[in-house]
Amino acid sequence: MDAANMLVPRAHIQNHSEGTAVVPHWGYADRVVPCTNDAGSCTYLDVVYAAHDLGMYYTGIIWATIGGILLIWAVGRHFSRSQPSGVQLPVQKGEGVNQSRSAIARLSRAVPAYARQYLLPDAARPVFGRVTRTQVLTLVVLTGYLTVFSFVGIIYGKWVTPVKKLPGVYNIRTSLGPWADRVGVIAYALTPLSVMLSSRESILSLVTGLPYQSFNFLHRWLGYIIFAQSGLHTIGWCVVEIRLYQPQPKVAVEWIVQPYIIWGVVAMILLTLMLVLSTPWGIRMTGYEFFRKAHYVLAMVYIGACWGHWAQLKVFLLPGLLVWFIDRGVRFIRTALLHYNFLPSGHMGFRAAPANITFFKDETHGDVVRLDFDHPQDAWDVGQHFYLSFPESSIWQSHPFTPLSLPVYGADSQRHSYIFRAKKGETRKITELSALRTARMTDHEQPHEGLMAEAKLSVVLTGPYGEQTLRGLSSDSNVLCVAGGTGITYVLPVLLDLASRPQSSNRHISLVWVVRRRSDIDWVAPELAVLKRKCPNLRTGMHIYVTRAAEEQDATAPAISEKRTVNDCSKEIEPSSSDASSASISSALSVHGVAKADLGLNHYQARPDLGVVVRDFVAGTISGTTDVYASGPGEMISDLRGIIAGANKGGEVWKGVDRWDVRLTCDDRLEW
Structure with missing residues (x-):
């Protein structure tokens, strides 16, 4: 060679x-x-x-x-969407047994339940996350x-x-x-x-x-x-x-x-x-x-x-x-098409959305900002998110946020509402900018209960992206929403959409929200007010758990553990950061606080036992399957995956007992 x-x-x-x-x-x-x-x-x-x-x-x-797998998947999706759900015959109360389905229909429900039972939990977390x-x-x-x-x-x-x-x-x-x-x-x-x-x-x-x-x-x-x-x-x-x-x-x-x-x-x-x-x-x-x-x-x-x-x-x-x-x-x-709108001059061009800022000060855990604005566009699907960038800070960075507002189909303009907590990087810069603008407004005008929504911040949207969480939700499904901190933005649109529709009397809907402080309820007080007015749809109630009540001014007060009846809708919720606002919301919702003094500790803390929450919810259903929507810290999502996996029983679903067919839809992008 x-x-x-x-x-x-x-x-x-x-x-x-x-x-x-x-x-x-x-x-x-x-x-x-x-x-x-x-x-x-x-x-x-x-x-x-x-x-x-x-x-x-x-x-x-x-x-x-x-390519073959994707083709089969696409064809299967097409036929699954085109198949009618069928007429549901009366079922035995308390058992949720439906024997009217064919063997194929029962098999189509039993196989996913079996799969969730064994494949939904986390796998080798130290290796794969x-x-x-x-x-x-x-x-x-x-x-x-x-x-x-x-x-x-x-x-x-x-x-x-x-x-x-x-x-x-x-x-x-x-x-x-x-x-x-x-x-x-x-x-x-x-x-x-x-x-x-x-x-x-x-x-x-x-x-x-x-x-x-x-x-x-x-x-x-x-x-x-x-x-x-x-x-x-x-x-x-x-x-x-x-x-x-x-x-x-x-x-x-x-x-x-x-x-x-x-x-x-x-x-x-x-x-x-x-x-x-x-x-x-x-x-x-x-x-x-x-x-x-x-x-x-x-x-x-x-x-x-x-x-x-x-x-x-x-x-x-x-x-x-x-x-x-x-x-x-x-x-x-x-992005260009989404922002191609009428300019103040009357001409058409690219225009960022001017958002109102509501600032929630929290030096211990990170300040929270709420953005509200209207934007002319088509409605997105519940569960989807947008990437937001803020030109006044940087046009080279964008972050995903889920709107907590409910899209209105057929409307010329859509209301966008977002909340996020400042951690570091871009969100910290935006929070500091929001605090500065809010402070400038309060220097010239009398603040309204500590909050100013008149300050503005330009927002550029890209999207929507993500899954359509309510697509595939059957009319008889029971819905349990679990959220941690700012994860409430993912589940609130689900509840708002369900509350706007006629509900079956047998359908159970519940919300479990974990927050650090009772004043955190004010982040979404307007939306909770809407749900409160329609709370007959939330048959098992809305439950808020305060994990760090000792940091509140009323930390020495007795722990709250109120159990409300299903139709107790006598009081209104108003958005405010005052103690009166928190008290009003507490009277309308079930706000839980367990005294750590009873556990040998010296401050209040309440965390729900998600295993008990899911088990009691499923046991309380009358008919239909259960869909769990969750968003929050990774540890909470991991726990829920194991809990939901244990709640699925493919053998019982094959027999026609729908309650053991429990699905989980989660968004684990958020930390709180």
């Missing part, structure tokens, strides 16, 4: 001067035929090209499988599928061949090279899938109906798989070129300076940087916004480096670039 032939990318040991024809191989270097090298080298080349050709077929099978067993099972199946295709179809062997013009010097040729190529090809093939899993304007969401954020787990772990495959590809060829091929170090030096190898090293460095920055440690060190923007830039440069490394596989790289640019372009267009 002469040096000139070694410098041809992946030309291996082919002798171009003695060949009579060139056979193209898709995604690989052309092969020179006939092979005029020694028998071992020719056999090795047969193995290399056969393994590569099979690998390309396998990547097609992988994508055909992904707060994700369900369903997501981990999907990852395991995908990993196993890719592992099989990484090894099959390769003839494994070892060939010792002489080095030309160097008597007594031999090359060791093994199947390590073909295998390293195979895992590298699969890493390339997975690149567009990784980009699709990270897209906000998600094609996968359009097909499956799942919100884009539900794919974040697979995106992160698919990135780990691509990193592992790329690393194995790199290590494999380093062993071949630096150790097995002779003479050394001549072969290694001539190999490492080739342009395609330099681009491969650059791609591996970029991939390693993306991995390090995406770890919890990396995000804490650099900040989430830096991680997000750096991830975008590094990912695009990485794809370019992969193109430079092996342009023959650009068929996998180009779709990844296109999907990314389409995602960014659609975001820009949606």
Whole structure:
């Protein structure tokens, strides 16, 4: 083997001067035929090209499988939406038994209940974080599928061949090279899938109906798989070129300076940087916004480096670039159309939404801001969220917020209401800006009970995004809403929508909200007032748990544990931060406080036992299934997943007992 032939990318040991024809191989270097090298080298080349050709077929099978799954999913969604729910016959009170359904209908309910029973709880939290067993099972199946295709179809062997013009010097040729190529090809093939899993304007969401954020787990772990495959590809060829091929170090030096190898090293460095920055440690060190923007830039440069490394596989790289640019372009267009309105001058143009600010001071746990504004647009679906950016702070950052207001279909303008707590970064800057503007207003005008809603803040919206939580909710389903802190914004629209509709007398609806202080109720006092006026629909009541009552001025007062009757709607709730407001709301709702003194402690605290809450709610239903909507801290969501899993009993659902068919819809993006 002469040096000139070694410098041809992946030309291996082919002798171009003695060949009579060139056979193209898709995604690989052309092969020179006939092979005029020694028998071992020719056999090795047969193995290399056969393994590569099979690998390309396998990547097609992988994508055909992904496409087939998505097609079946889309067809199944279409038919499930088009099927009528059927007429419900009377059921035995207290049992919820429905024997009128066919075996297929009962099976269609029993199988998901069985699946939730075993797949809903968190799986190996120290390794995977707060994700369900369903997501981990999907990852395991995908990993196993890719592992099989990484090894099959390769003839494994070892060939010792002489080095030309160097008597007594031999090359060791093994199947390590073909295998390293195979895992590298699969890493390339997975690149567009990784980009699709990270897209906000998600094609996968359009097909499956799942919100884009539900794919974040697979995106992160698919990135780990691509990193592992790329690393194995790199290590494999380093062993071949630096150790097995002779003479050394001549072969290694001539190999490492080739342009395609330099681009491969650059791609591996970029991939390693993306991995390090995406770890919890990396995000804490650099900040989430830096991680997000750096991830975008590094990912695009990485794809370019992969193109430079092996342009023959650009068929996998180009779709990844296109999907990314389409995602960014659609975001820009949606934002522009959403804000293309009449300007004060009467002309049409881009206009940010002016939001009213209501500021809630809380130096201990973080100040809370409420934004209210009207914006001309179509209604969104309950459960969806918007990305909000604040031009007066930064146009380069946006954060997802769920509107707590109820969309009105057919209206020319929609009311947007948001609440969020300041932590750090952009939300802290916005809170400080809101506090400053509110303070300026109070310097010139008499404040109304400590709150000023006249201060303004410009808001730019992008969206809506996310799932439609009420789609698929049957008319006889019982609804339990559980929220922690600002997570109330996720469940309030559900209750407001249900309260606006005629309700079955057998339908149970309940709200459990956990807050730190009793004054936190004022965040959403107007919405609670609406629910209070229609509280016959909330047959088991609204329950608010105050966890840190000792921090209130009335911490020495006796603990409150009021049990109200279903139709006790005699008092009105008014939005205010005063003690009178809290007392008014307490009289209308069930506000629980358990004295820690009774537990050997020195201040009040109340936390609901979610297991008891869910069990009592399900036991109190008369007929129909139960849908649980939840939002709050990760620990609460994890507990609820296990509790809801235990509440599902597929065998009982098969018998027609609907109460053991319990579903959970949660939004765990919020912390409180």
